[in-house]
Amino acid sequence: MGKTKFLFPILVVAVVVALSSIFIVDEREKALVLRFGQIKQVRVEPGLGFKVPMLDEVVRYEDRILSLETPVIEVTPADDRRLEVDAFVLYRIADVRQFRQALAAGGEREAAIQLNDILDGQIRAVLGSQGVTSNTILSPERAGLMNQIRNRADSRAKALGLEVVDVRLRQTNLPEQNFDATLQRMIAEREREATDERARGREAAQRVTATADRTYEEILSEARRDARIIEGEADAERNKIFAQAYAQDAEFFEFYRSLAAYEHSLTGNNSSMVLSPDSEFFNYLRSDQGAAANRASAAQ
Structure with a gap:
């Protein structure tokens, strides 16, 4: 009976120690085992893990794709037409060791802050680069610009242990104070294009009219020439017949x-003629x- 009293507490302590040395990694997680702040284990696969009780600490991180919405930023494309844009970003923790070393205890909140700074710079750099106008941003070429932003942001996010999966530009608006001025400039540009088109149309019409007039004169001149030739030939034939008749x-x-x-001479109602008798x-x-x-x- 006395031995049982001692064995039971020992058994309980052993069970507690055994349980505290086991941890479970979920399929939606990645885990680090830290000992006095130093990384001892990296667990990226789901399942059971073991640690030293009282000494090791298990830190868990999301293995799922995370999202981030950037605040509205103002960019100036190559045509100096300022735009307000914001982006929706999908990212994930690719290298949990690098993530821990880069952000220490900051975790996912600090990662979102630094990733937002990276995206802010890359959005400004891509949308403000040479050859990118506001029309380009609003055209189907927008997809290519988003891929450029994603690639550039991903290359810089690797230093944080992050992978940028996708970047999507959401709203692209004109600043309120520039809306009226931009609208008037767009109207003026369209009016200038319409004036140019009308001028080109009038020029084309004049060319067509001039060509038609020249063709008309050429055809008429050729017809008159042919008519004179035919008349001359007819007169010659007539004179030939008259000459033959006269000769007979x-x-x-x-x-x-x-x-x-x-x-x-004596046709019509008036058949009177006044002539000399001879x-x-x-x-x-x-x-x-x-x-x-x-x-x-x-x-x-």
């Missing part, structure tokens, strides 16, 4: 031409000339 019978040809002249116009209407013409016609 000159007297009959003159008679035929006189009748044609009478027909054209005019040659009515030679073939006289009896002697008419008889001669009849004889010539009969001979033909």
Whole structure:
């Protein structure tokens, strides 16, 4: 009975010591075993771990992806149009040993503060770099800018044992005091572009009109030239026919031409003509000339 009284407390102490030397690492955690502030173990895999009771301390850190929202900062792109932007950042503790050594007892709160400072500088550096305008930030090229910010921030966050998983620019707004001025400048730019477009349109219309006028004159000139050629050829053919007819019978040809002249002259309601009695116009209407013409016609 006396031995039992001594064994029971010893057994209890042994159980307590055994339990205090065991710790469990959850799958959502990473753990460090510290002894007097010095790192003795790094546990990144879930499961049971062992430590020296009363001497070792287990410090746990999140192994899940953490988020951070940066405060609104003002950036000045290459076109000097100031913008207010803020970002949403996803990060995780990649190297728990480096994290502890870099931040000591600051932990995740200190990590968020330093990471925010890193992002502030990298957002200003990327969005304020040469060739990046406000239109670029608001265009589909925005994704490439966010990747640049993530890569640059990740390279600097490695010194803290952190990995920057993603960076997203959320709001991109104009400062209130610059909104009206920027709006007026945008309106002026659009009006100038519209004026330039109208001027180019008028210039193009003038070129088209000038080309059409020149083509019209060329076609008309060619048509007139062809018409004169055809008229000349027709006149030549007509004169040739007249010459052949005249050569066959000159007297009959003159008679035929006189009748044609009478027909054209004595048309309409007014068939009166005032001529000299000895005019040659009515030679073939006289009896002697008419008889001669009849004889010539009969001979033909």
